[in-house]
Amino acid sequence: MTVLLLLTILAVLAAAGYVLGRRRALAVAGGDPKQLHSLPGFYGWHTAILAFVPGFLVLLLWLVIQPLVIERGVAAHLPESVQADPAARQLALADVRRVASGLDVALSQGALTEGAIAALDASATDLRAKLGEVGVALGAAVSPEVLAAAKDYREATARAATLRAVVIIALALGGLAWALKRIAPDFWARNRVEKVVLWLLMLASLIAILTTIGIIWSMLSESINFFRQYPIGDFFFGLTWSPKFGGGSELGFIPLFWGTIYITVIALLVAVPLGLFAAIYLAEYASKRTRSWIKPMIEVIAGIPTVVYGLFALITVGPFLRDVFAQPFGLGSSGSSVMTAGVVIGILNIPFISSLSDDIINAVPQSLRDGSFGIGATRSETIRQVVLPAALPGIAGAILMGASRAIGETMIVVMGAGAAAKLSLNPFEAMTTMTVKIVGQLTGDTDFHSPETLVAFALGMTLFVITLCLNVLAVWIVRKYREQYE
Amino acid sequence: MSDTTATLPGEPKRGSILVASDRMRRRNRIEGIFRWLGLTAIVASLSVLALMLFTIFRDGSSAFFQAKLSFPVTLEAQVLDPAGNRSRDEMVKQTTVTYGKVLEGAFLAALAEKGIQTADIPEKDIRTMLSKAGPGELRARVLAEPGLLGQTIEVTVLAGGRIDGYLKGRVTMQSAERDGNVTTEQLVLADRLKDAGMLGLSWNWNFLTNPDASDQRPEAAGLGVAIIGSAFMMVLVLIMCVPVGVASSIYLEEFAPKNRFTDLIEVNIANLAAVPSIVYGILGLAIFINFAGFPQSSSLVGALVLSLQTLPTVIIATRASIRAVPPSIRDAALGVGASRMQTVFHHVLPLAMPGILTGTILGLASALGETAPLLLIGMVAFVSNHPSGPLDGGILDPATALPVQVYSWATRSDPAFIERSNGAIIVLLVFLLAMNVTAILLRRKFERRW
Numbered sequence: 001m002t003v004l005l006l007l008t009i010l011a012v013l014a015a016a017g018y019v020l021g022r023r024r025a026l027a028v029a030g031g032d033p034k035q036l037h038s039l040p041g042f043y044g045w046h047t048a049i050l051a052f053v054p055g056f057l058v059l060l061l062w063l064v065i066q067p068l069v070i071e072r073g074v075a076a077h078l079p080e081s082v083q084a085d086p087a088a089r090q091l092a093l094a095d096v097r098r099v100a101s102g103l104d105v106a107l108s109q110g111a112l113t114e115g116a117i118a119a120l121d122a123s124a125t126d127l128r129a130k131l132g133e134v135g136v137a138l139g140a141a142v143s144p145e146v147l148a149a150a151k152d153y154r155e156a157t158a159r160a161a162t163l164r165a166v167v168i169i170a171l172a173l174g175g176l177a178w179a180l181k182r183i184a185p186d187f188w189a190r191n192r193v194e195k196v197v198l199w200l201l202m203l204a205s206l207i208a209i210l211t212t213i214g215i216i217w218s219m220l221s222e223s224i225n226f227f228r229q230y231p232i233g234d235f236f237f238g239l240t241w242s243p244k245f246g247g248g249s250e251l252g253f254i255p256l257f258w259g260t261i262y263i264t265v266i267a268l269l270v271a272v273p274l275g276l277f278a279a280i281y282l283a284e285y286a287s288k289r290t291r292s293w294i295k296p297m298i299e300v301i302a303g304i305p306t307v308v309y310g311l312f313a314l315i316t317v318g319p320f321l322r323d324v325f326a327q328p329f330g331l332g333s334s335g336s337s338v339m340t341a342g343v344v345i346g347i348l349n350i351p352f353i354s355s356l357s358d359d360i361i362n363a364v365p366q367s368l369r370d371g372s373f374g375i376g377a378t379r380s381e382t383i384r385q386v387v388l389p390a391a392l393p394g395i396a397g398a399i400l401m402g403a404s405r406a407i408g409e410t411m412i413v414v415m416g417a418g419a420a421a422k423l424s425l426n427p428f429e430a431m432t433t434m435t436v437k438i439v440g441q442l443t444g445d446t447d448f449h450s451p452e453t454l455v456a457f458a459l460g461m462t463l464f465v466i467t468l469c470l471n472v473l474a475v476w477i478v479r480k481y482r483e484q485y486e
Numbered sequence: 487m488s489d490t491t492a493t494l495p496g497e498p499k500r501g502s503i504l505v506a507s508d509r510m511r512r513r514n515r516i517e518g519i520f521r522w523l524g525l526t527a528i529v530a531s532l533s534v535l536a537l538m539l540f541t542i543f544r545d546g547s548s549a550f551f552q553a554k555l556s557f558p559v560t561l562e563a564q565v566l567d568p569a570g571n572r573s574r575d576e577m578v579k580q581t582t583v584t585y586g587k588v589l590e591g592a593f594l595a596a597l598a599e600k601g602i603q604t605a606d607i608p609e610k611d612i613r614t615m616l617s618k619a620g621p622g623e624l625r626a627r628v629l630a631e632p633g634l635l636g637q638t639i640e641v642t643v644l645a646g647g648r649i650d651g652y653l654k655g656r657v658t659m660q661s662a663e664r665d666g667n668v669t670t671e672q673l674v675l676a677d678r679l680k681d682a683g684m685l686g687l688s689w690n691w692n693f694l695t696n697p698d699a700s701d702q703r704p705e706a707a708g709l710g711v712a713i714i715g716s717a718f719m720m721v722l723v724l725i726m727c728v729p730v731g732v733a734s735s736i737y738l739e740e741f742a743p744k745n746r747f748t749d750l751i752e753v754n755i756a757n758l759a760a761v762p763s764i765v766y767g768i769l770g771l772a773i774f775i776n777f778a779g780f781p782q783s784s785s786l787v788g789a790l791v792l793s794l795q796t797l798p799t800v801i802i803a804t805r806a807s808i809r810a811v812p813p814s815i816r817d818a819a820l821g822v823g824a825s826r827m828q829t830v831f832h833h834v835l836p837l838a839m840p841g842i843l844t845g846t847i848l849g850l851a852s853a854l855g856e857t858a859p860l861l862l863i864g865m866v867a868f869v870s871n872h873p874s875g876p877l878d879g880g881i882l883d884p885a886t887a888l889p890v891q892v893y894s895w896a897t898r899s900d901p902a903f904i905e906r907s908n909g910a911i912i913v914l915l916v917f918l919l920a921m922n923v924t925a926i927l928l929r930r931k932f933e934r935r936w
Contacts, residue, residue, distance in 0.1 A: 194827040198741060205734030205742070208754045208801070211794050215765060218772030274527045281524025294528055301535050303922065305855025307889040308911050311896050312538045315545075315904060350531045378513055380520035401760065408762025410858035415896060435764050435858070442771060442862050460768040464761065471760045 006059060006168055013172045014052035017179065021047030024183050038190035046189040049196050050175035055168040062164050070156045077149035092146065099142055099150035100157070102131040117154075120147060219464060222457035229451045235458060241421035241432075243441070243452045251455045253462070255421040259431035263342045263417060264406040266427065270346025271402055275353030276395070282354070283361040284383055295358070302351040306411040313344040313416030326428035334418060339427040341417035345409050349402045356401070360394030361387060393481035400474035404467040410435040434459045542908050542915075549909025552690035552705060553650035555616065555679065556642040557596035559589060561628060563635040572632045585628075586621035589643065602678050607671045615672055617644035619699065619706035645685060647704040647902040649676050653687055656901065693909060697870050698891065704902035707895070709910055711869050715785050715885030716854060716917075718876065722789030723796060723853055728846055730793075731800030732835075738801075739808045740830050759798035766795045767859030775863060783864035783884040785873065791863060792853040799852065803845020807838040840932030847925040851918050857889040865890050888914045 022044035029035035036043070071093055075083055082088045106112040111130065112120075120127065127142040142150075183189075227235070230251060238252020278298060282291050318335030321343070326332045364387050372382040388395070418430025419440065441456040448454075506514070565588060569576040590613045597604050597612070604612060620643035627641075628634055644650075648668035651657035653676070662668045679685035696708025734751075742748040770791035774780045780787045811834050819829040860866070865886050873883035886894070888910060895907035 190825060194825060197827055198737075201733045201737035201741060204730045205737045205751055207730055208734065208751055208758060208797065211758060211769075211797070212754050214773050215761070215769050218769050218777075219765075222772060274531055277524045277527035278531060281521070281528055285521055285524060294532075297532055297535075298528070301531065303851065303918065304535075304538075305857065305889050305914065305918070307855070307857040307892050308538070308542070308914075311892060311907055311911065312541065314896055316538070316541050347531070347534050354531075378517045380517045381513070383520070404760060405762075408764065410762070410764045411893065414858075415893070435762070438764055438768070439858065439861055442768075443864075443866060448776070457768065457772070460765055464765050467760065467762055468757060471757060475756075 003059070003063070006165060007056075009169060010052050010055050010059075010172055013055075013169075013176060014048040017047035017051035017176045018044035020176070020180060021045075021183060024180055025189075028183055029185050035185045037186055037188050038193075042189040042193050043183050043187070045193045047176060047179040047183075049193065050179035051172050052175075053196070054175050055172040058171055059164070059168055062168075066157075066160050066164070070153060070160065073156060074149045074153045077145050077152060079145060092149075095142075095146050096149045096153050099127070099131070099146055100153045103150065103154060106131060117151065120151070215464065219457050219461040222454055223461045225449070226451055226454035226458045229454070235455070239423065241437070243455070245452070249452055251451065253459070255423050256432060256434045256437055256459070258423050259338065259417065259421065260407055260433040260435075262338050262427070262431065263345065263413060263433060264403055266339060266342025267345035267349060267406040267409075268399065268403060270343055271349035271353050271406075272399055274346075275350045275402075276357055278350065279354040279357035279361060280383055283358050284379060284387070295355075298351045298354060300351075301348065302355075306348065306409065307415075309344050309348050310411040310415030313340050313412055317344055318416060321428065331426055332428040332430075334428070334430045336416050336418040336430045337428045338417060338431050341413045341433075342427070344412050344416055345406050348409070348412065349406060352405060353398055353402050356398035357391070357395050360391045360398065363394070364390045393478050397474040397478040400470050400477070404470035404474070407470070408435065408463060408467050410439060414439055434463050438463070542911050545905060546908025546910075546912045548654045548656075549693055549905050549912075550690055551654070551687045552692070553645040553653045553685060554642045554688055555593070555645050555685050556640060557593055557684055558638050559592035559624070559641045560638040561588070561635050566628060567632070567635055572635065574629060574632070577629060577632065580625070582621040582625055585625045589616060589620055589624055589641075592641075596684065600682050600684070602675070602682055604675065607669075607675055611669055611672050612675065615646050615649050615676070617646050617703060617705045619644055619703045644705045645676075647900065648672075649685070650705050651902055651905075652676055653680070653685070654905075656905065693906075694913070697872060698868060698886070698894075699870075700868075701898060701900060704898075704900050704906060707903070707906055709888065709891060709913060711872055712886045712888045712891035712910070713913070714873055714880075715788070715865070716887045718785035718873070718881050718885065719789040719792060719887060720850055720854060721876075722786065722881065723793045723850060724846075726789065727793040727796050727800055727849070731797050731846075732804050732842060735801050735804035735808060736830055736835070739805050740826070740834070755798050755801055759802065763795060763856055764858040764862065766791050767862030769794070770859060770863045781882050781884070783867050783869070783886070784882045785885045786881040787863050788860050788865055788885075788887060789881070791859045792856060795856065795859065796849040796853045799849040800842075800846055803849065804838070804842045807841025807845065808834060810841065811837045837934075840928055840934075844925045844929045847921050847928070851921040851925075854917060854921070855889055855914065857887075857893055860887055860890050861893070866894050868894075888917070 022040045025036055025040045025043035026033065029040075033040050074096060075089060075093065078089070078092050082092050103112065103117055107114065107117065127147065235251055236253050238250060239254050240250040240252045241255045243249040243251060282295060286294065314336070318337070318340040321337065321339055322333065322335045325339075326334070326337065368386050368390060369382055372386045373379075377385065413433045413436050417433060417436060419432050419436060420430050421432045421437070422429060424431065438456045438459050441453055441459075444453070563570065565584065566580050567577050568580075593616060594604075594609070594612065623643065624641060645653075646668075648657050648662075648665070649672065652662075652668075652673050657665070657668060657673070659670050659673060662670045662673055676685060692706070693708045694713065695710045696706060697711045699705075699707040738748065738751065742751075770787055774787045774790050775782055780790075815833050815837065816829050819833045820826070824832065864884075867884060867886075869884045869886055871883075873885045874880040892907050892910045892914065895903040895910065
């Protein structure tokens with residue numbers, strides 16, 4: 001019985017539980033809901049929960065434990081030498097699983113019968129060719145040990161599936177019956193149901209924490225693997241980035257870091273003045289009507305996917321900068337450059353900076369402005385000497401967050417910055433960033449356990465730490481230097 | 487106090503409020519410049535946006551039209567079904583090579599019949615004007631309907647990518663001279679074919695339904711797999727992300743005690759919202775693919791990654807709209823005897839629903855445009871088969887997504903793919919626009935000020 005079918009059965013039993021529980025509650029109360037502690041629906045829910053939850057939890061647990069138990073049993077068929085070596089054992093078990101699932105496919109397509117499988121002899125029939133016919137590709141010919149293990153595996157799985165179905169359905173029925181039996185006018189069904197719901201809500205909010213743990217765990221474990229193969233000092237202080245397939249790669253972090261920082265600085269040089277002035281105009285000069293039109297239009301910039309900006313950088317901005325600036329001044333002949341990526345990321349960040357600054361400027365109390373106007377300052381003097389100083393911590397925070405976004409930006413740099421890791425000051429040269437290399441190393445065809453691939457996790461970890469620090473710093477600055485009005 | 491004014495050292499310079507002094511004029515000029523700078527910043531930002539949208543529509547709208555050749559083809563039964571029994575198993579033995587020959591022969595015959603001058607062009611160049619996708623389409627058509635054998639049918643096949651480009655103005659006589667894939671003679675012939683009515687641009691549904699095609703056949707490439715993949719992922723994100731997001735918002739806003747642990751959750755959510763998207767891709771690769779063993783490039787893994795990434799957005803929006811429901815509503819419900827759970831589910835949540843919906847749609851829209859994490863979980867792979875339906879395990883089949891397709895076409899060398907890439911962006915932007923408009927309309931209709 002498949003997992004999906006079991007889940008359906010559980011759901012049906014739960015639905016039945018709701019109806020039966022509700023009906024029984026009413027019957028117990030003699031048809032008068034006022035005699036009950038809780039509304040009849042709660043008795044229904046209580047029954048449904050007891051029918052569904054225990055079976056569901058056992059099913060989850062079963063799904064985790066079953067493969068472990070079966071594999072231990074099956075591994076006994078494998079030769080001693082294979083059992084001793086964990087890597088070889090893993091490979092052999094993967095073979096066993098593949099053969100077993102291949103036999104299942106062959107069975108479902110009618111190429112083999114249950115009896116034929118039992119009589120299969122690895123030395124007599126070419127199982128690999130046979131399974132190839134039904135569309136199951138095997139890497140190597142099937143050895144007798146693997147075939148025996150695979151047969152065993154199938155049997156054990158089938159036995160386990162039957163047992164699982166029996167246990168779970170029994171649990172569900174038991175839960176249902178027990179819940180029905182407990183229904184009485186003075187049974188506090190609502191409180192119990194609400195407690196379960198509260199638990200569910202709490203579990204949902206734990207997912208945020210699990211995500212963070214997942215991020216840190218996944219990157220940390222692979223980064224540690226990487227640093228076992230490649231010295232940590234060479235990574236963080238190496239000046240050359242030249243991964244080679246055959247080994248002997250130099251994986252220095254500095255050129256990537258330099259490219260990232262350079263692009264981020266250019267992006268901020270574009271985004272901060274434009275975003276800040278736009279915010280000032282919108283907050284201080286624009287009429288309400290203009291504001292209600294312009295603000296959403298600027299926010300459209302942030303709503304367009306970054307890959308669109310990447311294409312814009314690749315086919316419009318890059319060639320334009322190359323033909324107008326780089327080539328006439330002899331600065332380079334590449335369309336993809338630090339400048340291209342920086343300018344485009346800057347444009348993308350304008351709405352981010354402007355809407356954050358806009359909020360901050362609006363939070364400065366009107367009384368400060370009125371005071372300034374009262375002693376004769378013009379609007380721009382008020383803005384420069386009163387509003388901006390008051391809003392400065394918030395704006396600094398916004399700029400730091402903008403920097404963090406620019407550092408983590410991926411598609412625009414992948415398509416617009418180039419792939420050559422260089423340490424150069426020329427902004428019209430192609431350089432590369434951490435995010436470009438994460439994509440490059442993880443989408444290639446290299447062996448997953450080679451340092452050339454694992455370096456991406458170390459880069460990801462570094463990226464995560466840098467952006468996290470910038471964000472924490474931004475929040476800290478805003479908290480610490482915020483003026484408390486009123 | 488009047489004695490202090492008397493002891494002022496020297497008379498201040500007097501001016502009239504009616505006549506501006508130099509200093510005042512300078513201050514006013516600075517004022518003007520400052521205001522002008524603000525306006526310039528806005529105009530500059532918006533014009534870059536307009537320029538970008540303009541280039542996309544200029545370069546991309548032609549992807550929805552395709553150059554097609556139409557001419558009669560006689561399907562010789564002896565050639566295509568030598569066994570003569572019309573059985574599918576026998577007919578599949580004739581590969582696209584055979585069909586290609588039939589198609590090319592018919593094309594040459596049609597040229598001769600129409601009296602189009604072809605003497606100055608090598609026969610090989612005439613043949614390559616047909617798309618490499620043509621024979622496959624003809625074969626599929628014949629296999630589906632063996633009764634066509636022996637008849638003469640009118641077929642419409644794709645013209646080659648360069649001929650298509652010539653009709654759209656992307657390929658010119660000058661560029662053809664430098665291009666190894668097309669000759670100027672072919673373009674001249676294309677003009678003659680156009681005049682004879684055999685060649686023309688027509689609306690291209692295949693762009694929205696076909697799967698991706700290989701480098702040699704840009705004219706056959708379409709967004710079918712990408713649209714299905716994106717649709718699967720959006721539905722799955724909706725199913726996985728919204729219940730969890732709403733549940734955790736309810737807990738944090740209405741039930742969570744104020745302690746270290748809930749503070750930790752709060753800080754976590756704020757930080758997760760600022761984590762670069764590519765980090766979620768690394769998470770997906772390490773946990774869902776390498777650890778849990780889900781199939782690479784499947785919509786399921788894509789949706790899991792996007793759900794985790796969208797979760798903070800949904801939580802933040804939901805919490806804001808739950809908070810906007812005034813406490814008096816809760817007090818009233820509690821006052822008539824509702825439990826806290828009933829208050830939340832019967833009163834607070836329905837009132838917060840419009841805000842939650844708006845936030846959810848906007849979160850989905852940003853998930854729809856997300857590219858980087860999907861690259862890492864292998865969705866950039868070339869997928870030439872449509873995924874199966876959602877109930878047949880289609881969410882485990884390899885698929886791509888719209889933004890990923892934009893990227894993978896943009897990186898191919900043939901300029902014809904740039905047109906496709908821009909066309910894909912147009913499709914993507916239409917979806918995004920629809921979602922945003924829905925969100926705005928919902929907000930307008932249900933927005934409530936307390």
